[in-house]
Amino acid sequence: MPEDHDWEAYKVPPTRTPVSERTTSVPNPVDYFQTAFSNVLDAPVTFIRGWIERWQNSNKFYYYHQKFRRVPDLSQCLEGDYLCYYEAEAQWRRDRMVDQEIVEIVRERMAACKQREGPNQFQNCAKEMELLAQVTKAYQDRYGELGYHGNARTCLMKQKHRMMEERKAAQKNQ
Amino acid sequence: MAAMSRVLRAAAAWAVRRASSAGAAGITGITGTTGITGIGPRLPGTLVPVRHSGDHGKRMFIIKATSFYDSRFLNLLRFYLFLTGIPVAVLLTYINVFIGEAELAEIPEGYVPEHWEYYKHPITRWIARYVLDAPEKNYEKDMALLDVEVRKSELRLLELEARRLMRHRGDGPWYHYETPDKNLVDNSMKATPDN
Numbered sequence: 001m002p003e004d005h006d007w008e009a010y011k012v013p014p015t016r017t018p019v020s021e022r023t024t025s026v027p028n029p030v031d032y033f034q035t036a037f038s039n040v041l042d043a044p045v046t047f048i049r050g051w052i053e054r055w056q057n058s059n060k061f062y063y064y065h066q067k068f069r070r071v072p073d074l075s076q077c078l079e080g081d082y083l084c085y086y087e088a089e090a091q092w093r094r095d096r097m098v099d100q101e102i103v104e105i106v107r108e109r110m111a112a113c114k115q116r117e118g119p120n121q122f123q124n125c126a127k128e129m130e131l132l133a134q135v136t137k138a139y140q141d142r143y144g145e146l147g148y149h150g151n152a153r154t155c156l157m158k159q160k161h162r163m164m165e166e167r168k169a170a171q172k173n174q
Numbered sequence: 175m176a177a178m179s180r181v182l183r184a185a186a187a188w189a190v191r192r193a194s195s196a197g198a199a200g201i202t203g204i205t206g207t208t209g210i211t212g213i214g215p216r217l218p219g220t221l222v223p224v225r226h227s228g229d230h231g232k233r234m235f236i237i238k239a240t241s242f243y244d245s246r247f248l249n250l251l252r253f254y255l256f257l258t259g260i261p262v263a264v265l266l267t268y269i270n271v272f273i274g275e276a277e278l279a280e281i282p283e284g285y286v287p288e289h290w291e292y293y294k295h296p297i298t299r300w301i302a303r304y305v306l307d308a309p310e311k312n313y314e315k316d317m318a319l320l321d322v323e324v325r326k327s328e329l330r331l332l333e334l335e336a337r338r339l340m341r342h343r344g345d346g347p348w349y350h351y352e353t354p355d356k357n358l359v360d361n362s363m364k365a366t367p368d369n
Contacts, residue, residue, distance in 0.1 A: 056274035
């Protein structure tokens with residue numbers, strides 16, 4: 001069964017709608033709609049889902065997130081050691097996937113903040129905006145224009161060029 | 175009695191008159207006293223009230239284009255789709271309802287999970303366990319292949335280097351060429367140097 005969204009990720013603040021005082025004797029039709037919906041749709045579906053979950057809880061099994069050991073990086077490999085290159089390349093690919101997921105999560109948080117705040121988004125979402133800007137800039141610096149055939153070697157060369165530029169800029173400033 | 179017979183006779187005369195007037199219009203009476211001759215269009219002979227069934231009405235032969243091929247195609251389509259579709263649907267429903275997906279948990283201390291225990295859906299786990307190779311096995315196979323190729327390439331480079339040096343220095347076992355015997359050389363033309 002597909003899992004629900006993680007409700008703990010963002011604690012929605014309690015709503016501040018005021019309690020309305022009844023001024024008419026006409027009953028609220030929304031109550032009728034709510035009872036109809038819950039009796040016709042909500043209760044049977046919840047009952048069946050609860051039955052299924054009780055059945056599945058009797059014989060549960062688990063899955064885990066795989067933890068990979070860190071291996072020497074591409075910059076720590078000796079030249080010509082192709083086995084070290086292979087392991088470093090695999091580790092670099094895993095790290096790139098993790099970084100892509102991190103950027104995706106930060107983007108989702110930004111979108112959720114915008115949706116929540118509505119017209120107040122430019123004021124209240126400043127932290128999420130800042131975080132997204134930093135994370136995307138960092139991702140672009142590291143993996144930015146490597147292209148489809150980017151691998152650990154091209155990424156290392158990009159880092160080397162970046163450090164050279166920084167050193168030149170630092171020397172020019174002196 | 176006489177009045178009744180006179181009424182009856184009047185009724186019969188009236189019926190004949192009516193039949194004759196209808197005969198003039200073209201209908202032949204039941205008695206057949208005034209039949210019209212000739213070949214004009216006329217209504218069917220006997221006037222009988224016909225009763226049709228209440229729900230369907232008069233049975234009609236409706237002329238329309240054939241639906242034989244269409245209905246045959248749709249029947250066959252449904253048959254062949256459901257032949258494997260229904261077992262697959264039943265199997266998937268059973269698996270998703272009664273077996274269910276796995277739950278995420280932290281790896282317990284000192285326990286190394288099997289490679290199929292990293293997947294959620296039971297069918298994926300089954301495929302990872304019984305059909306595919308473990309990713310560690312694949313990794314090691316790739317590394318073994320790389321290792322063999324690395325050794326081959328190293329030996330080939332060494333061989334090329336040795337060949338180059340032996341050809342250059344001439345002090346190795348390779349690059350020995352058979353030269354002709356020096357006793358076979360004819361030096362007689364060197365006796366007259368100023369030719």
